[in-house]
Amino acid sequence: MGSNLGRDYRTSLLAGVMLLALAGCQTTSPTTGTSGVSYGDAKAVETVTTDLGSTDIQMISEKMTQGLIQTPEIQTLIKKRQLLMASPVKNKTSEYFDTRMITDTILTQLQKNGVKYVIEGEDMQNQTDELMRQNQSGLYSKSKTVKMGKMQGAKYRLDGSISSIVKKTSDLKDVYYKMNLRLIEIETGIVEWSDEKEIRKSARR
Amino acid sequence: MQVLFGAFKPLSLAVCFALAPLVAAGASPASVPVSHGYATLTQDNSAAIGISDLRATRQDRLLRVQAELNNASATNRQVYYRFEWMDQQGLAVWDDEPWKPLIVYGNNKQTISVSSPSFKATSFRLVVQNPN
Numbered sequence: 607m608g609s610n611l612g613r614d615y616r617t618s619l620l621a622g623v624m625l626l627a628l629a630g631c632q633t634t635s636p637t638t639g640t641s642g643v644s645y646g647d648a649k650a651v652e653t654v655t656t657d658l659g660s661t662d663i664q665m666i667s668e669k670m671t672q673g674l675i676q677t678p679e680i681q682t683l684i685k686k687r688q689l690l691m692a693s694p695v696k697n698k699t700s701e702y703f704d705t706r707m708i709t710d711t712i713l714t715q716l717q718k719n720g721v722k723y724v725i726e727g728e729d730m731q732n733q734t735d736e737l738m739r740q741n742q743s744g745l746y747s748k749s750k751t752v753k754m755g756k757m758q759g760a761k762y763r764l765d766g767s768i769s770s771i772v773k774k775t776s777d778l779k780d781v782y783y784k785m786n787l788r789l790i791e792i793e794t795g796i797v798e799w800s801d802e803k804e805i806r807k808s809a810r811r
Numbered sequence: 812m813q814v815l816f817g818a819f820k821p822l823s824l825a826v827c828f829a830l831a832p833l834v835a836a837g838a839s840p841a842s843v844p845v846s847h848g849y850a851t852l853t854q855d856n857s858a859a860i861g862i863s864d865l866r867a868t869r870q871d872r873l874l875r876v877q878a879e880l881n882n883a884s885a886t887n888r889q890v891y892y893r894f895e896w897m898d899q900q901g902l903a904v905w906d907d908e909p910w911k912p913l914i915v916y917g918n919n920k921q922t923i924s925v926s927s928p929s930f931k932a933t934s935f936r937l938v939v940q941n942p943n
Binding site for chain 1: 871905907908909911927928929
């Protein structure tokens with residue numbers, strides 16, 4: 607009888623400890639939700655389809671940045687605090703994707719090295735809107751208003767395109783991408799630097 | 812994971828040349844007596860992939876690195892690599908690079924040639940994964 611009580615006591619104690627341990631596991635994990643969603647490595651090689659993907663964008667941007675910061679023009683631009691801008695990269699592939707992902711990454715990486723760049727395109731509308739608001743709306747104190755006519759023009763601009771060749775058979779799809787980027791002196795139109803990045807992706811069906 | 816190579820100040824270039832034949836021969840030194848970083852290679856059981864040559868130099872305030880991968884097997888191998896860039900204190904000066912795929916053809920060599928993405932980089936670590 608006594609030994610049965612002791613065994614019951616030990617079993618209850620063990621169950622209690624296990625419950626506490628499980629409860630501990632639940633409370634220490636800083637996650638919520640049970641939908642099966644998980645986070646992955648943003649730098650992992652993505653091979654879901656042959657379409658242009660994150661790895662392609664990252665590899666293209668990386669190669670272009672590494673090429674650009676080696677050029678004497680960019681090194682001089684940094685020293686003299688001259689300005690760079692990026693024209694929209696032309697998407698000549700059959701896929702839709704936002705080519706600004708490439709130029710934005712290149713500009714961000716160049717800026718980490720001291721390159722100063724000016725905005726263009728879609729961002730320019732926000733810039734002019736804000737200048738107008740401060741100077742023409744009558745809502746702002748004159749002493750705290752930025753001046754019109756002080757924006758600065760870039761000395762160089764980046765321009766480029768991305769193209770693809772797609773080949774398909776009954777059991778194979780092969781895609782060849784080529785990204786071309788050029789550094790152009792705006793005043794003269796001279797292409798001071800250019801580089802290419804080629805990528806081949808194949809998938810068996 | 813084997814620690815294969817150390818990296819680099821220009822001074823350590825000589826050490827790299829000295830170690831290149833050792834690595835090519837498949838030897839796996841646990842560590843290399845250079846102080847500013849190292850390269851690592853994750854091998855599969857076949858140990859077919861090796862780093863047969865590694866060079867670095869600083870030019871125009873940028874670190875230029877060239878690594879030669881050797882495939883000792885007869886079949887093509889897909890490897891993945893990336894660099895980590897550090898300053899003199901060993902602190903990372905650049906975000907994580909993306910892993911990059913590279914095919915090394917059977918019984919062949921493939922060269923990786925890069926320049927540091929930042930003027931602050933004074934040493935590097937090359938990580939090669941051979942998961943085949």
